[in-house]
Amino acid sequence: MTGHTEDHGIDVDVLVIGAGVVGIYALHRAVTEGFSAMALEAGDGVGGVWYWNRYPAARFDSESYSYGYIHDKDLFDSWKWKEEFATQPEIEQYLNFVVDRYALRDSIQTGERVISAVYDEVASRWTVATESGREVRARWVISATGGLSVPHYPELEGLDDFSGLAYHTGAWPHEPLDFTGKRVAIIGNGPSGAQLLPAIVDTVERVDLYQRTPTWTTPLNNALMDDEKRAWLSENWEDVTRTLSTSPSGFLHPFSGKVASDHTPEQRQEFFESMWQAPGFGKLTMNYHDMTTNREVNREFCEFIAGKVRAIVTDPVTAERLIPTDHLFGAKRPPFVADYYESFNKPTASLISLRETPIVRVDATGIETTDGHREYDIIVYATGFDFGTGALTRMGVKGRNGLDLSTDWEDGPSDFGGFAAHDLPNFFFPGGPHGAGGGNYPRYSQFQVDFIVNTIVYAREHSFDTFEPTAEQEQGWMGMIEELAPRSIFSAEHSHYYGANVQGKARKFLLNPGGRQGLANILTEMTSTEDYSGALSTAHALAGRA
Ligand code: NAP
Numbered sequence: 001m002t003g004h005t006e007d008h009g010i011d012v013d014v015l016v017i018g019a020g021v022v023g024i025y026a027l028h029r030a031v032t033e034g035f036s037a038m039a040l041e042a043g044d045g046v047g048g049v050w051y052w053n054r055y056p057a058a059r060f061d062s063e064s065y066s067y068g069y070i071h072d073k074d075l076f077d078s079w080k081w082k083e084e085f086a087t088q089p090e091i092e093q094y095l096n097f098v099v100d101r102y103a104l105r106d107s108i109q110t111g112e113r114v115i116s117a118v119y120d121e122v123a124s125r126w127t128v129a130t131e132s133g134r135e136v137r138a139r140w141v142i143s144a145t146g147g148l149s150v151p152h153y154p155e156l157e158g159l160d161d162f163s164g165l166a167y168h169t170g171a172w173p174h175e176p177l178d179f180t181g182k183r184v185a186i187i188g189n190g191p192s193g194a195q196l197l198p199a200i201v202d203t204v205e206r207v208d209l210y211q212r213t214p215t216w217t218t219p220l221n222n223a224l225m226d227d228e229k230r231a232w233l234s235e236n237w238e239d240v241t242r243t244l245s246t247s248p249s250g251f252l253h254p255f256s257g258k259v260a261s262d263h264t265p266e267q268r269q270e271f272f273e274s275m276w277q278a279p280g281f282g283k284l285t286m287n288y289h290d291m292t293t294n295r296e297v298n299r300e301f302c303e304f305i306a307g308k309v310r311a312i313v314t315d316p317v318t319a320e321r322l323i324p325t326d327h328l329f330g331a332k333r334p335p336f337v338a339d340y341y342e343s344f345n346k347p348t349a350s351l352i353s354l355r356e357t358p359i360v361r362v363d364a365t366g367i368e369t370t371d372g373h374r375e376y377d378i379i380v381y382a383t384g385f386d387f388g389t390g391a392l393t394r395m396g397v398k399g400r401n402g403l404d405l406s407t408d409w410e411d412g413p414s415d416f417g418g419f420a421a422h423d424l425p426n427f428f429f430p431g432g433p434h435g436a437g438g439g440n441y442p443r444y445s446q447f448q449v450d451f452i453v454n455t456i457v458y459a460r461e462h463s464f465d466t467f468e469p470t471a472e473q474e475q476g477w478m479g480m481i482e483e484l485a486p487r488s489i490f491s492a493e494h495s496h497y498y499g500a501n502v503q504g505k506a507r508k509f510l511l512n513p514g515g516r517q518g519l520a521n522i523l524t525e526m527t528s529t530e531d532y533s534g535a536l537s538t539a540h541a542l543a544g545r546a
Pocket of ligand 1: 059061148154155187188189354383
């Protein structure tokens with residue numbers, strides 16, 4: 001490991017918190033630039049969400065080669081993805097492969113959950129402490145703690161009384177969990193619950209899916225990767241990476257180049273059928289251009305999907321319950337999952353609508369709803385995460401001028417570029433709130449990490465001690481968020497993108513509605529003109545700031 005000893009008083013240039021997709025990349029970049037660097041990771045292994053979310057059938061719904069690292073052609077060519085949309089075990093193996101290939105293993109301390117990060121203004125250093133008592137001092141902190149790393153459990157009476165097995169999809173056990181012949185409840189039908197149901201429906205005695213809000217779930221349309229596809233990707237790596245790095249959502253999907261009115265109603269049905277057959281997020285990115293801006297076009301696509309649900313699900317009551325009535329396609333993050341609707345035709349599966357029969361309580365043997373009591377061996381909470389801010393506000397982050405992040409963000413996060421904030425000098429959080437605009441997350445975060453590492457390299461070369469967005473920069477960015485949030489495609493205010501799934505959490509938009517290009521324009525302007533508008537300074541200058 002570069003620049004640290006095994007005792008408690010470690011001192012490094014760059015401390016990365018979290019060894020998931022983003023943290024591994026940040027550590028690699030920092031080490032490559034010659035900084036002494038290390039990472040602290042709460043899990044006992046690397047992978048972040050791909051370490052914790054190991055429930056059956058957990059997999060990418062972005063294409064594997066688009067989601068994985070794309071900056072290094074040798075690495076890109078070295079991993080032979082088995083499927084267009086890889087499963088969790090392969091993803092975890094891939095991330096371990098990357099860690100070893102870049103010789104990062106010794107620089108990552110696993111099993112170390114950060115509980116405090118305090119800025120010392122005099123020394124311009126962060127002191128970061130973990131639950132186990134480890135302490136690390138660093139000039140620069142990159143908190144790659146992710147937006148989906150704090151599982152959210154529903155506020156249900158008797159949750160702890162259940163005497164069977166209960167797991168959250170985001171904190172899944174390492175030991176194999178045998179569903180054979182078991183009575184199972186899945187609470188939640190977002191992408192996690194929707195992936196789990198078809199994976200277990202044939203082995204359980206029975207599985208009940210507890211649904212609060214129906215989702216516009218469409219098939220993933222996965223396929224095996226073959227050598228021909230791999231060769232094409234390798235030969236076209238430059239174009240592929242350019243597209244992935246510049247397209248609005250970070251996918252290779254070709255645009256349709258059409259609006260709905262270019263087609264007759266019959267042609268639109270054919271086109272929607274081709275969308276139904278399209279891979280993953282293609283239903284959003286390859287659809288009519290006005291599908292996300294024209295409610296009538298979106299409604300027509302929703303009717304098409306509703307028709308599919310009615311055709312697939314044999315019980316008409318269940319089919320109607322599965323069709324959303326309160327949001328259009330894409331307004332909530334849609335799941336892309338094979339065989340979801342088909343699962344409800346199996347004799348082992350039932351849908352329980354919490355709108356009609358809410359949960360009264362959990363007890364020792366099962367779940368009581370307003371229409372009766374059902375017994376279970378296993379309850380799965382597929383109830384999502386404290387999205388965007390959950391990890392950052394739980395780490396005891398204390399910056400300049402008495403800033404305590406957990407209280408400062410009580411009314412919603414305030415930041416610059418979704419990765420830094422005023423009064424948090426040298427503290428970066430790529431992949432944080434207001435960073436990604438939806439789509440393929442690693443492509444947003446890679447861009448942020450590159451800016452962060454390039455900036456600290458620039459600071460080293462030009463004798464700056466600190467990077468801290470000015471209050472004006474933060475206000476400018478937040479003004480954009482507030483102005484454009486209502487226009488975002490993910491506009492359903494009852495979704496986790498507004499913090500609505502966590503009781504008591506501020507209802508504030510947590511994505512970047514300006515999209516990747518808007519952020520890229522701001523950051524590229526800074527680096528190309530070397531004008532950071534006061535964000536870079538010496539410690540001496542900083543001490544005089546309000
Ligand atoms: P989610 O999308 O937030 O869905 C949570 C589900 O739990 C929703 O159906 C929600 O209902 C329900 N729920 C929450 N609290 C509840 C309560 N108190 N009572 C009853 N139901 C409750 O969570 P997720 O499925 O874990 O997905 C989270 C994110 O992870 C996704 O947006 C995606 O970015 C990512 N993900 C990706 C993949 C992939 O394929 N790569 C797979 C899984 C997850 P309401 O809708 O009514 O709130």
